[in-house]
Amino acid sequence: MYTEFFNPDLKNQDSVQIEILLNRISRQILCSLELDNILAVTATEVRQFLDVDRIKLYRFSPNGDGQVIAESIDQNRLPSLLGLNFPADDIPEEARVLFKTARMRSVVNVAEAQIGQGFRQDPETGAEINEDIRFRSLDPCHQDYLTAMGVQSSLVVPIPQGDDLWGLLVAHHSERWAASPAQMQGIQMVVDQLAVAIAQDHLLQRASVQAQQESILNQVARTLHSITTIDLKTALNTTVQALDGCGGRLFINRTMLEAIITHRSDAEIMACPFDQFELIAEGTQPAIPSGQRFTEIEQSSAWYSLFQTCDQPSWAVENLYTVSQFRNLQPSFRATSIRGMVVLPLKRDRYSFGYLTIFRPEIATETLWAGEFNPDQRQMQPRLSFDIWKESKQGQSQPWMEGDLQLAQRLGQEFAAAIHQQELYQHVRRFNSDLEQQVQERTASLQATVAKLRDTHLQLSQAEKMSGLGQLVTGVCHEITNPVNFISGNLKHARQYFEDLINLVTVYQTIAGDRPEIKAQENAVDLKFLSTDFPRLISSMQTGADRIHKVVRALITFANHDQSELKTVDIHEGIESILLILHHRTKAKTDTPGIDVIKHYGELPQVQCYVSQLNQAMMNLINNAIQAIEMRWLMTETPIQGQLTTTTEVVPVDELAGQLPRIRIRIQDNGCGMTDTVRSHIFEPFFTTKTVSQGTGLGLSICQHIVTERHGGKLTCTSTVGEGSEFCIEIPT
Known part of the structure; x- marks a missing residue:
């Protein structure tokens, strides 16, 4: 038994119906940029076109799981599967490969236990073919699966996305049903239209994601790249939200960063301790148990061995409890919901001076089960699949997609560049401040030296002046002292000579008596006045000589020219001489x-x-x-x-x-x-x-x-x- 595809002699009525179907879907694609609306309209139009109980559009996730994202049901003849997640194991691997490589279409007749397959491309060469549906026996497990869901007939058509498989268009009917060649051709045309809409949505989503990432990067960059201030806390909060994290931390080894900026040797940089660090935390954080040798997870030997010499721009894991190297760190996360994490080493010149880490929580798997519990027994089989899928997801976090890692890496680069730039700016400021202080100190020292030299010059000039004056005064005093000593020494003799002469005159007066010529001479020289005034004249001359002696001694005392010698003196003598x-x-x-x-x-x-x-x-x-x-x-x-x-x-x-x-x-x-x-x-x-x-x-x-x-x-x-x-x-x- 087989069904022919792409019959060129289709009836005009079928062609009209196909054209109407395609026109409606095309208009929806042209009028709406929302893929969800396009898929919902497509499901309804295809169900009416095929006249079946249910049409569902099933999209694959990167890890192979899938989800029903659009659905149309005729009068609740089958239970809703909209929003349900199905594990990858629900579709055998060989079928998944054929859906992708050969664009295989699958038709199932449960009552006759038959499954038909037809290829649009050769599985070996990839060449275009129009292979008819060829039937074979249905696997009993597959038959039981569909029977439990109340499905008697099904049609599966793959929806491509370039060379990959985006998802499946699935038709379910609760009774025996078979698609006509015209319906098969129409459905294939619809799938081709959907592929265009999906490609268009993919481009829009990519552009939107890129725009969103650029917006986030610009927002973080504005927060980080400021010369005077850098708001790491706000930037970290924005990063955690952008990567759907439950927490994050920024660890900066300030000692190593300083060593990198100052161009230390490789050995000195690698030997930098982790005791001088800065930690900025946001959201849920691990708690270090007591008794550990480290206070932060970034200081542990496990962390160091994993990331200090890591050459990759990022390191991500969905379940940190599966990483054997993290065994010593896992107790720090036991009391938290953290399961996934991405670590971004902050690098400069091949060295990691810090880490940007974002945490993701464990998946709340119950929230992925769409809709309330349905007592319809036909839903038990997919619910059983969900329970199995939930077990496989237990303890995992939301996977790190390629776009997530690209954004994380760019954000890590922004953090590394901003922190290095800010530290370099602070280093330059400190250097300039130190240099300015050194210049000020050197200037002050030079000014003090100049002032001291000037004062010294003045002192030397004054000292030279005083020395010359002292020598002059000493010489003058010496020249004065000699004649004064001569005069002072002869005054004694003059006094004695005068007294001797007066005595002699007295003898002459006694012998000569009152001779007139002697009397006349006495009156002429006023001998009486002379004998009394001359001693006073001698005394006055002696007083003057003594005065000269005192002045000379005072000058010698004041003008002592030996200025370099310390002497023990009586201060009062100096004051008296002055x-x-x-x-x-x-x-x-x-x-x-x-x-x-x-x-x-x-x-x-x-x-x-x-x-x-x-x-x-x-x-x-x-x-x-x-x-x-x-x-x-x-x-x-x-x-x-x-x-x-x-x-x-x-x-x-x-x-x-x-x-x-x-x-x-x-x-x-x-x-x-x-x-x-x-x-x-x-x-x-x-x-x-x-x-x-x-x-x-x-x-x-x-x-x-x-x-x-x-x-x-x-x-x-x-x-x-x-x-x-x-x-x-x-x-x-």
Whole structure:
């Protein structure tokens, strides 16, 4: 028994019916881009065309399982199978191969236990043929399967998708039924139309998926690729949702990333520890049991051995409990619904510095059973198939499709590039900050060096000046000392000679008596006045010589030119020599009342210091005090008596605060004083409130240098405008 296909002598009525059927389906294809609508209309039109109880359109999934996605039933004569999933085993492998390679059509007559098969292509060569349906005996299992479903006749036509098999168009009838050649030809034309619609939908779906993926990639890229901020949390959340995950995590080994950016050696990079890391988690997460040597799954040896040297862009599994290498990590997932996962190593320069991991939950298989339980006994057989299928799916997750992995890989690349870029940016910022700080420190150091050189130059110039002045003063003092010593030494003899002459004159007066020529001579020279005034003249000359001696000694004391030698001296001697040198500045004049010099000397120990430099500092301070008093005289119509007070003391122990013993020298005046603004600048080089002829602005700067740097002390100043100033020197003994 067989049925002829593609009879060229079809009746006109059959041709009209086929044309009407094709026109309706074509219009639906043209009017709608929704494949579900096209398939639903096609099922209804084909059922009416064939006049059977049920038409179902069955689509295969990539793993071989299938699902009824469109159905049309005549008056509930058969139970609905719409939405049901069927395992791949329901269709024998050899039949599936023939459906795909030979475009086999299958006709079943349950009552006669016959199954017919016809090929459109040669199974060996793939050439187009129009083979008639040839019948053979029906397998008893197949017969029982259809009988249990209430089906007595069936027709199966494969629906191609290019070189692959998209699905099946299946006709079921509860009574004995056979398709005519015209119906077979019409159904084949419908299937060819459906193939076009499916191809069109496939292109649209691909374009839609690509557009959706590009949208997701752009969304994630906008979140990630920001120089100043990078929102990894939001990007991870978007990625988890895009890949239908229940959770995800982003693990970044900051130590290794730093090593990669700084171009460390291969050995150094591979030896980087995992203790400095950043973990961003989203959704369901594994929980590390207590007692493990690691705190995160990415730190485990199993993870490291699988992924650290992994050359693949991604690693995916539908059931992590089937991975033997994960045996030590599986306890971390026991309490969760996680079953599937995809791991994307974040790479740079061949090294993985982190991982992007997305989790998928176990399939809720009950939700894939469409519709409520139907007590119709004819549905028991497909329900039994579902139970078997459900067992095979137990503990699995939604499979990772090729599109999922492509999207995941591109997202992983975005994460890797963004994290590396952000870390590189931060590294450059840190480098620039360090460089800027180094430049600032170097600039400050150079400025300090320049200032020190300038001060040193000034100090050397001043020291040279003082050294030359000291040598000059010493030479002058030496030249003065010799004649003064000569004069001072001969004054004793002159006094003695004068006394001897007076004694001789007295003897002559006694012997000669009142001779007129002697009296006349006595009156001419005023011998009486001469005998009384000459001793006073000698005494005055001796006093002048002694004064010259004191001034010379003071000059020698002040101008001691051996500045590099520390000497132990009496500070009071230095102060006294300075006051003696400046004594002429303190005397009263016709227009000024003069300056009272007040001394409050404490009991000071001998002080080890650079004598000449310390004398120079005290000379400058005392001279400034005198100038301040003179300036106040110039500013008032009635000058007041000037006061210059010098005070020395040992700094009390309670003020030392653990420092070495110190002495304090205070020089106070009642001059014009100064404002706080002026006082804050007085120790700066070249700062002065005097005219060019009165000062250079170096005196106080040199004083501070001598006191602070040369003697390790401090120099301070307090002042009140109109009342005077006080300078205080403290130096260690």
